[in-house]
Amino acid sequence: MTSPVADANKLYLDDLSVGQTFTTGTHRIEPGAIKDFAAEFDPQWFHLDEDDAKDSFFGGLAASGWHTAGITMRLVVETLPLAGGVIGAGGELQWPAPTRPGDILQATIEVLELTPSKSRPERGMGVVRITTRNQRDEVVQTFRVKVLLWRRPA
Amino acid sequence: MTSPVADANKLYLDDLSVGQTFTTGTHRIEPGAIKDFAAEFDPQWFHLDEDDAKDSFFGGLAASGWHTAGITMRLVVETLPLAGGVIGAGGELQWPAPTRPGDILQATIEVLELTPSKSRPERGMGVVRITTRNQRDEVVQTFRVKVLLWRRPA
Numbered sequence: 001m002t003s004p005v006a007d008a009n010k011l012y013l014d015d016l017s018v019g020q021t022f023t024t025g026t027h028r029i030e031p032g033a034i035k036d037f038a039a040e041f042d043p044q045w046f047h048l049d050e051d052d053a054k055d056s057f058f059g060g061l062a063a064s065g066w067h068t069a070g071i072t073m074r075l076v077v078e079t080l081p082l083a084g085g086v087i088g089a090g091g092e093l094q095w096p097a098p099t100r101p102g103d104i105l106q107a108t109i110e111v112l113e114l115t116p117s118k119s120r121p122e123r124g125m126g127v128v129r130i131t132t133r134n135q136r137d138e139v140v141q142t143f144r145v146k147v148l149l150w151r152r153p154a
Numbered sequence: 155m156t157s158p159v160a161d162a163n164k165l166y167l168d169d170l171s172v173g174q175t176f177t178t179g180t181h182r183i184e185p186g187a188i189k190d191f192a193a194e195f196d197p198q199w200f201h202l203d204e205d206d207a208k209d210s211f212f213g214g215l216a217a218s219g220w221h222t223a224g225i226t227m228r229l230v231v232e233t234l235p236l237a238g239g240v241i242g243a244g245g246e247l248q249w250p251a252p253t254r255p256g257d258i259l260q261a262t263i264e265v266l267e268l269t270p271s272k273s274r275p276e277r278g279m280g281v282v283r284i285t286t287r288n289q290r291d292e293v294v295q296t297f298r299v300k301v302l303l304w305r306r307p308a
Contacts, residue, residue: 041224044231044239057241057302065242066227070195070220077198085198087211088219090248090296142244148211 004150010083012152013114013124022109024075029063031101037067050101062098068105068141069093072132075107083150091127091145097138104135112144116151124149158304164237166306167268167278176263178229183217185255191221204255216252222259222295223247226286229261237304245281245299251292258289266298270305278303 004010031050038047042064046056053061077086099105113127126149132141158164185204192201196218200210207215231240253259267281280303286295 037224040228042227042231046239057238064227065244066220066224069223070191073196073218073220074194077196084211085200088249090219090246090250092244093247094244095242096244 004084006153007083010081012083013116013126013149014152016111016114016126016149018111018114020111022079024079024107024109026104026106027071027075028102028104029067029071029099031061034061034063034067034099034101037070038064041066058098061101063100063103065095065098065141068095068099068132069143071099071105072107072130072141072143075105075132076109076130079107080109082147083152084148087148089125089146089148091143094142095140096142097134097140099134099140103140105132105140107132114149122151122153124151158238160307161237164235166237167270167280167303168306170265170268170280170303172265172268174265176233178233178261178263180258180260181225181229182256182258183221183225183253185215188215188217188221188253188255191224192218195220212252215255217254217257219249219252219295222249222253222286223297225253225259226261226284226295226297229259229286230263230284233261234263236301237306238302241302242299243279243302245297248296249294250296251288251294253288253294257294259286259294261286268303276305276307278305 035048045052046058047064050061108131110129116124126147130143134140189202199206200212201218204215262285264283266283270278280301284297288294
């Protein structure tokens with residue numbers, strides 16, 4: 001594709017700096033949403049039913065890690081107006097603690113690396129660490145991810 | 155929790171071996187499902203609208219990587235009857251190519267490492283590589299993930 005159209009309201013590689021941080025809004029996860037997500041993508045008893053979940057590793061209803069990941073993505077997309085969109089190539093994903101019904105999630109985004117492309121002068125890559133916490137300040141997910149960035153058009 | 159109840163139909167650490175592979179069923183991803191998922195978790199134009207998506211890095215409608223991840227999880231859960239459930243702690247996630255409308259996804263699971271716990275004799279950890287391919291045999295996702303395993307009760 002060609003570069004995204006110049007847009008003063010969007011963030012290009014040139015607008016970011018290593019060490020910069022962003023904080024997202026919050027999202028409260030309801031028990032019904034945990035079960036609906038699980039029924040579609042992760043149908044295991046500890047994500048589907050409070051009582052059944054008592055007899056599991058989690059000891060009670062827990063959200064699928066992929067649900068935590070989806071909520072985090074939404075919070076990031078709503079917060080970080082990257083030119084060309086928020087497009088990740090992949091990275092290191094960890095779930096140190098489960099997300100529970102009623103938890104309120106919020107993420108921070110830290111810019112770790114910024115690398116202009118040598119072969120494609122209009123592009124670059126960034127590495128960011130996205131840390132998702134609940135209302136008790138426990139980390140429920142970390143994602144150190146490579147993201148596509150564009151250079152600000154001249 | 156206590157160990158899962160002994161169940162001859164479930165897989166314990168003792169039933170697995172390094173190098174073992176499993177192949178999941180298949181799942182066809184429809185354009186409507188791509189848009190519904192995106193509206194909830196990844197509301198960006200290249201996941202929401204065919205026409206708008208033409209003017210993006212993807213050059214056409216593409217599924218959110220998190221949607222590919224969710225479908226993969228479902229395929230894995232339906233295939234791998236781990237005692238205690240399929241519970242991942244995290245790992246390295248990559249999306250080498252986007253998932254497109256109408257793609258048919260299938261995953262393979264490869265057992266890479268098996269490590270009984272030294273401190274908890276009833277438990278262990280495994281490392282598996284889950285590779286998701288489309289009907290053209292292109293890899294759309296890899297996830298090298300640490301999973302919780304249980305020892306077969308005596």
